[in-house]
Amino acid sequence: ETGVTQSPTHLIKTRGQQVTLRCSSQSGHNTVSWYQQALGQGPQFIFQYYREEENGRGNFPPRFSGLQFPNYSSELNVNALELDDSALYLCASSLRLAEASGLFFGEGSRLTVL
Amino acid sequence: QKEVEQNSGPLSVPEGAIASLNCTYSDRGSQSFFWYRQYSGKSPELIMSIYSNGDKEDGRFTAQLNKASQYVSLLIRDSQPSDSATYLCAVNARGNTPLVFGKGTRLSVIA
Numbered sequence: 001e002t003g004v005t006q007s008p009t010h011l012i013k014t015r016g017q018q019v020t021l022r023c024s025s026q027s028g029h030n031t032v033s034w035y036q037q038a039l040g041q042g043p044q045f046i047f048q049y050y051r052e053e054e055n056g057r058g059n060f061p062p063r064f065s066g067l068q069f070p071n072y073s074s075e076l077n078v079n080a081l082e083l084d085d086s087a088l089y090l091c092a093s094s095l096r097l098a099e100a101s102g103l104f105f106g107e108g109s110r111l112t113v114l
Numbered sequence: 115q116k117e118v119e120q121n122s123g124p125l126s127v128p129e130g131a132i133a134s135l136n137c138t139y140s141d142r143g144s145q146s147f148f149w150y151r152q153y154s155g156k157s158p159e160l161i162m163s164i165y166s167n168g169d170k171e172d173g174r175f176t177a178q179l180n181k182a183s184q185y186v187s188l189l190i191r192d193s194q195p196s197d198s199a200t201y202l203c204a205v206n207a208r209g210n211t212p213l214v215f216g217k218g219t220r221l222s223v224i225a
Contacts, residue, residue, distance in 0.1 A: 033212065042118070042202050042215030043158065056212060090157055101163070102148045102204075103213060108157040 002026065004093050004106035012112045018079045021109045023091035025072040031055070032074040033103060034066060035090040043090055049074055050096055078111075086113045116141045118205050120216035129225050133190040137203030137216055140184070146206040147179055149188045152218065153199045162188060193223045 003026030013019050025032055031050045035043035045058035049068035063079040072093065078085055088110050092103035117140040127133045135149075146165055150158035164170045164177040164186070176189040186205075190197055200218040207214075 037158075040122075040217065042204075042217045043213075044215070045212035048212065058212065088157070102146070102160045104160055105157045 002104035006106040021076040023074045025093035029093035033092045037088040081113045118216035123220040126222045133193045135188040137186045139205045144205045147186045148204040150202040
């Protein structure tokens with residue numbers, strides 16, 4: 001139990017649609033990181049939010065965007081869905097610089113794009 | 115491009131044996147190293163972290179780090195069928211940089 005909750009756990013969308021995934025941080029954590037894990041691959045860093053500002057971004061196109069709210073919960077939005085966006089989306093909350101201590105993920109949101 | 119390499123497996127070991135999982139990384143400046151266990155359909159779970167050269171033991175798990183060879187390994191002693199999972203190696207270059215993951219090694223422990 002990491003204290004990080006994600007919703008929805010599973011969802012199915014069609015190509016071209018938009019999706020919003022949500023993450024509730026563990027109490028006291030001010031940083032949220034999002035990762036994408038395609039089938040058979042390791043998680044890939046999408047971006048990180050610290051105190052409501054984007055604080056680093058991986059190699060993902062602008063149609064991947066996010067928000068962090070004053071209570072440090074977060075959203076990941078993906079526009080114009082493509083088939084390759086089908087993946088497990090993972091959220092981890094932490095204190096800043098905690099990557100050095102490892103990240104603890106929520107249960108993930110599994111997105112299927114048809 | 116920072117890379118973390120793992121043999122995808124599957125690695126099959128009999129119950130009670132030692133499972134040895136290996137990982138190499140490209141960024142010589144990496145400072146923190148992690149092993150995650152991922153059961154099918156679940157999210158990755160952090161099981162070991164190591165920061166300095168040598169061995170670190172936690173129960174049946176031992177992580178080994180050799181920074182000169184840019185090599186990290188995980189040993190699982192007395193392997194159990196419940197250890198069957200994919201094991202992901204992750205590396206952090208420095209404090210506020212994202213974790214870089216390998217593709218994982220699938221371990222199968224045969225009863």
